[in-house]
Amino acid sequence: MEKPNLEYIEKLSRGNESIRNELINVIKTEFPNELKKYHISAKNIDFKQIEDNVHRIKHKFSILGLETSYETANNFEKSLREHRLDNAQKEYFENVLEVISEFLKTI
Amino acid sequence: MNCIIVDDEKMARVIIKTLCKSIKSLNLVQEFSSAIDAIKYLNENQIDLIFLDIHMPGFSGLDFIKTLKNPPKIIFTTADPQFAIEAFEYDFIVDYLLKPIELPRFIKAIKKAEKLSLSQDKFDIKINNSTDNDFYVNIDRRLIKIDLPTIYLIEAKGDYINIKTDEKNYVVHSTLKKIEGKLPDSLFLKVHRSYIINVKKIIDIEDNSVLIKKDVIPVSRSNRPELMKRLDLL
Numbered sequence A: 001m002e003k004p005n006l007e008y009i010e011k012l013s014r015g016n017e018s019i020r021n022e023l024i025n026v027i028k029t030e031f032p033n034e035l036k037k038y039h040i041s042a043k044n045i046d047f048k049q050i051e052d053n054v055h056r057i058k059h060k061f062s063i064l065g066l067e068t069s070y071e072t073a074n075n076f077e078k079s080l081r082e083h084r085l086d087n088a089q090k091e092y093f094e095n096v097l098e099v100i101s102e103f104l105k106t107i
Numbered sequence B: 001m002n003c004i005i006v007d008d009e010k011m012a013r014v015i016i017k018t019l020c021k022s023i024k025s026l027n028l029v030q031e032f033s034s035a036i037d038a039i040k041y042l043n044e045n046q047i048d049l050i051f052l053d054i055h056m057p058g059f060s061g062l063d064f065i066k067t068l069k070n071p072p073k074i075i076f077t078t079a080d081p082q083f084a085i086e087a088f089e090y091d092f093i094v095d096y097l098l099k100p101i102e103l104p105r106f107i108k109a110i111k112k113a114e115k116l117s118l119s120q121d122k123f124d125i126k127i128n129n130s131t132d133n134d135f136y137v138n139i140d141r142r143l144i145k146i147d148l149p150t151i152y153l154i155e156a157k158g159d160y161i162n163i164k165t166d167e168k169n170y171v172v173h174s175t176l177k178k179i180e181g182k183l184p185d186s187l188f189l190k191v192h193r194s195y196i197i198n199v200k201k202i203i204d205i206e207d208n209s210v211l212i213k214k215d216v217i218p219v220s221r222s223n224r225p226e227l228m229k230r231l232d233l234l
Helices: A008-015 A016-046 A049-062 A069-081 A087-106 B010-021 B035-044 B061-069 B081-087 B103-123 B175-178 B224-230
Strands: B002-006 B027-032 B051-053 B075-079 B093-098 B129-131 B134-139 B142-145 B151-157 B160-165 B169-173 B187-191 B196-200 B200-206 B209-212 B217-219
Touching: A008 A049, A008 B010, A016 A049, A016 A087, A016 B010, A049 A069, A049 A087, A049 B010, A069 A087, B002 B010, B002 B035, B002 B061, B002 B142, B010 B027, B010 B160, B027 B035, B035 B061, B035 B209, B051 B061, B061 B075, B061 B142, B075 B081, B075 B103, B081 B093, B093 B103, B142 B160, B151 B175, B169 B196, B175 B187, B187 B217, B187 B224, B196 B209, B196 B217
Parallel strands: B002 B027, B002 B051, B051 B075, B075 B093
Antiparallel strands: B129 B134, B134 B142, B151 B160, B151 B196, B160 B169, B187 B196, B200 B209, B209 B217
8 A cells, every 4th residue: 555655745835844844733633533523424324424524535645645545535435425335445445544544643 | 816715624725825825916814614604704805816625515615606796716626626617617717726736736827817817807998988078997996087088099909908198098908899889989080990099189190190199190091081071171
């Protein structure tokens, strides 16, 4: 599985340490909340809520340079929109969430 | 340009805020996590540009734009490419940025918005007939009255016209054809495809040209008979 990176954040902050820190702080604060909301919606099998949460979280995938994971999240979101819960897609998505959670502990 | 951000995701708002800081002409005045709050704000405040997310819970960006009575320019900032076609059905949609937004692409979108501002707002002509002796042009969102007798020349300049008066010149986004219909025949005459003159201001006439103030204006062969008819010849 691909590894998260801070390339986009570095590029955006253009060497400005305070912007870099702000971006990292926001992702570190926002991601765990989104993760929690995702798991609640997944537990309730609320397709609309899961879709909304996947949509919001997948932006973090792209920010962290997870291009393949972003594409799989797109497919997962599309399945949810059609009220299909694809277990393989769900499992992959949740694995990426774990990888990100671990990565955020290191930055 | 005064702008606002409407996006339910904080990270997205912080990114756009960061991008806005890179552009001097942008003044970010407010950010909203909810489209409803943004609508309330827009009911009481005028802004030039909205960075708008499409996929928001409860009230989407597309729902949002349908509520706007007098929409400013809008740049969609979204992770959903599938709405692009629908989005561009609206004249006020300037661009459609896919997340994560990179600075060069953001700059390109702002340039498009600025270009649109120039053509629609800054130089837009809105001629309102108030009396027979004047009309108003909209320059920089100010309606400026121009007394018709003070105009001595109107010249076409690409997509603009230059209205020359005794006092000053006004460059407005319009065409000679559009303004020609607003001018009284008793004073004005189109003497060339690029020029309308005030016949009362003519100083002298040569074969194929007239002198008005310090401007020598060509007279096309087809318009010369009408010009001669208008003059009080001894």
